Amino acid sequence: MYITINTGNAKTIISGFEDFTITSEIFSDQFTNLPAYENQLQQLITLIKDNTLGKNIEGIGIAHTGDIDKTGEIIEDAAHTPDYNDHNIVQDLREALSPQVIYMTNDSLAASLAEVSFGKAKDYQTVGVVYLYWGIGGAYLKRINQNSYSVFLADIGHQIIEPNGKICSCGQRGCLEAYVSAEAIKKRFLVEQSQLEDVHIWDELTDYMALGASNLFNLFFPEVLILTGETITEVPYVKDHLISKIISQCELTGKNLHVEFSDFSEKGPTYGALALLKIHDGGNTITHIE
Amino acid sequence: MYIAIDIGGTHTRVITFTDLSLESEVSRVKFPTEDKFDKQYEKLVKAITSSTQDKKILGISISQTGLISEDKSLLLDSDFCKDFVNKPMKDMLAKEFDTKVLLENDAVCAGLAELVFGKHTDPSRLAYITVSTGVNGMFIKKLQNNTYQLFSPEFGHIKIKGDGRICQCGKKDCIQSYISGDSLKQYYFQNAESIEDLRIWEKTVEFLAIAAVNFTVMFSPTELVFGGGMIENNQYMREKLQYEITSQLRKKYMPIISISEFSDKVGAYGALALLKLDPTSLVF
Numbered sequence: 001m002y003i004t005i006n007t008g009n010a011k012t013i014i015s016g017f018e019d020f021t022i023t024s025e026i027f028s029d030q031f032t033n034l035p036a037y038e039n040q041l042q043q044l045i046t047l048i049k050d051n052t053l054g055k056n057i058e059g060i061g062i063a064h065t066g067d068i069d070k071t072g073e074i075i076e077d078a079a080h081t082p083d084y085n086d087h088n089i090v091q092d093l094r095e096a097l098s099p100q101v102i103y104m105t106n107d108s109l110a111a112s113l114a115e116v117s118f119g120k121a122k123d124y125q126t127v128g129v130v131y132l133y134w135g136i137g138g139a140y141l142k143r144i145n146q147n148s149y150s151v152f153l154a155d156i157g158h159q160i161i162e163p164n165g166k167i168c169s170c171g172q173r174g175c176l177e178a179y180v181s182a183e184a185i186k187k188r189f190l191v192e193q194s195q196l197e198d199v200h201i202w203d204e205l206t207d208y209m210a211l212g213a214s215n216l217f218n219l220f221f222p223e224v225l226i227l228t229g230e231t232i233t234e235v236p237y238v239k240d241h242l243i244s245k246i247i248s249q250c251e252l253t254g255k256n257l258h259v260e261f262s263d264f265s266e267k268g269p270t271y272g273a274l275a276l277l278k279i280h281d282g283g284n285t286i287t288h289i290e
Numbered sequence: 291m292y293i294a295i296d297i298g299g300t301h302t303r304v305i306t307f308t309d310l311s312l313e314s315e316v317s318r319v320k321f322p323t324e325d326k327f328d329k330q331y332e333k334l335v336k337a338i339t340s341s342t343q344d345k346k347i348l349g350i351s352i353s354q355t356g357l358i359s360e361d362k363s364l365l366l367d368s369d370f371c372k373d374f375v376n377k378p379m380k381d382m383l384a385k386e387f388d389t390k391v392l393l394e395n396d397a398v399c400a401g402l403a404e405l406v407f408g409k410h411t412d413p414s415r416l417a418y419i420t421v422s423t424g425v426n427g428m429f430i431k432k433l434q435n436n437t438y439q440l441f442s443p444e445f446g447h448i449k450i451k452g453d454g455r456i457c458q459c460g461k462k463d464c465i466q467s468y469i470s471g472d473s474l475k476q477y478y479f480q481n482a483e484s485i486e487d488l489r490i491w492e493k494t495v496e497f498l499a500i501a502a503v504n505f506t507v508m509f510s511p512t513e514l515v516f517g518g519g520m521i522e523n524n525q526y527m528r529e530k531l532q533y534e535i536t537s538q539l540r541k542k543y544m545p546i547i548s549i550s551e552f553s554d555k556v557g558a559y560g561a562l563a564l565l566k567l568d569p570t571s572l573v574f
Contacts, residue, residue: 150439155510160500161449162450162451163496165451171540211450215449251447
């Protein structure tokens with residue numbers, strides 16, 4: 001059995017798979033992130049033990065919000081769960097659950113790996129991914145061979161799109177994230193994104209999203225741009241207008257661009273954690289350019 | 291002899307070297323870049339012939355403004371040298387002078403000049419931004435085994451919410467439409483060097499800083515080098531740029547910021563760097 005842990009900015013989803021296919025999912029459980037690292041760790045261990053019932057854990061794949069250090073084991077700069085920073089969650093889970101292997105990566109990169117392994121990017125050589133929900137992530141992946149990739153994590157949420165704009169949680173002004181993340185939407189309009197119905201607001205927000213996504217394209221020129229995360233895939237106005245707005249903003253001379261919505265939405269990082277296990281199991285590599 | 295050519299939107303420079311070092315420079319020719327390809331080619335041949343005086347040419351390398359084909363054989367698109375697009379200049383020069391000819395984008399060449407000949411503290415992740423007639427940028431990451439990963443993005447077409455200015459590419463709010471010499475001329479009806487109103491420069495440097503911040507959060511360079519006449523020849527820009535970037539960018543990403551020492555020779559020096567580097571060491 002393979003276990004995946006998807007810790008986003010707000011909640012954690014634990015899933016179990018029989019093999020390296022996404023159709024082999026046998027359980028999924030979730031809880032709101034606990035502020036203290038030790039409590040979060042204990043909750044993870046308890047839920048995994050409850051769901052695996054003593055079965056052999058062949059691998060654990062973790063998709064975690066924030067930066068991951070070079071060893072791939074320590075969480076850094078997780079803005080929404082600061083108490084998790086500098087903890088070696090890989091080591092702690094290894095000691096508690098004795099899996100055969102355990103790997104961790106950033107949740108945006110995991111969402112990207114899901115797309116190249118199981119999703120709409122699996123037939124492309126170069127892929128850009130925009131992940132937008134509570135926070136914003138971006139990645140550029142280049143396929144080296146069938147299952148090995150070089151990857152470049154682009155912090156697209158903190159590109160400045162509005163001069164002298166709103167203060168972002170990172171301290172900069174005018175970041176994309178300060179306008180279009182689910183957290184920013186809630187802070188600005190005092191409602192969850194699912195309850196925000198004003199199309200004029202969504203039109204403005206979609207303009208910002210398109211601008212941010214087109215900047216990712218103009219810097220990396222991927223063959224395909226995959227749009228994922230609940231703010232993109234679960235808001236009807238965004239689904240109806242974002243792709244055409246992105247294409248209208250990209251500099252396409254001498255280049256081709258396909259833009260697609262992900263089929264995975266919030267499951268993207270979970271499937272990406274499974275892809276991470278699959279990639280390593282085949283002796284393949286993920287080479288970080290950054 | 292080695293010939294390094296820099297074809298910019300305004301001027302073309304042909305520099306001759308006896309070996310692959312900057313110190314071996316023996317001659318320099320500069321002329322206005324022609325609108326028509328045939329005339330430009332004629333001038334190039336004349337400049338090379340007069341510089342080499344029948345000595346054996348071991349290689350020619352061209353730094354060209356615009357989009358270069360993946361196989362590095364053709365100019366595919368250019369805002370400033372439109373008549374040069376799809377013209378077989380590389381093959382023509384190779385045949386004319388019976389030597390190898392390399393062709394690369396000018397921003398890539400400028401980055402290579404800084405990488406190979408620049409004096410930088412930590413060039414392991416080097417970014418180069420140039421602002422002159424146009425705007426461009428590139429990023430080089432040192433990999434293992436003396437290989438380099440290069441990204442040559444459309445830096446001039448990074449977008450921010452501005453006042454909706456239309457760029458030469460036809461889209462609106464590209465950074466190039468706010469800060470390039472060409473766009474300043476279009477918008478304020480005077481050449482950049484004639485603009486004395488500091489409010490214009492204040493806005494220009496602010497937009498450049500934001501574009502540099504966006505480039506930095508995407509690529510995380512250790513060193514960020516600025517070049518191009520709009521920066522090198524403008525004391526206000528040079529002095530204000532670092533302050534603007536520092537005030538806009540969070541500390542986590544702060545690179546070492548410097549101004550190129552190569553001035554308007556950076557493209558040609560980059561062309562020489564291209565001849566010096568093993569082409570297989572560059573991964574695009």
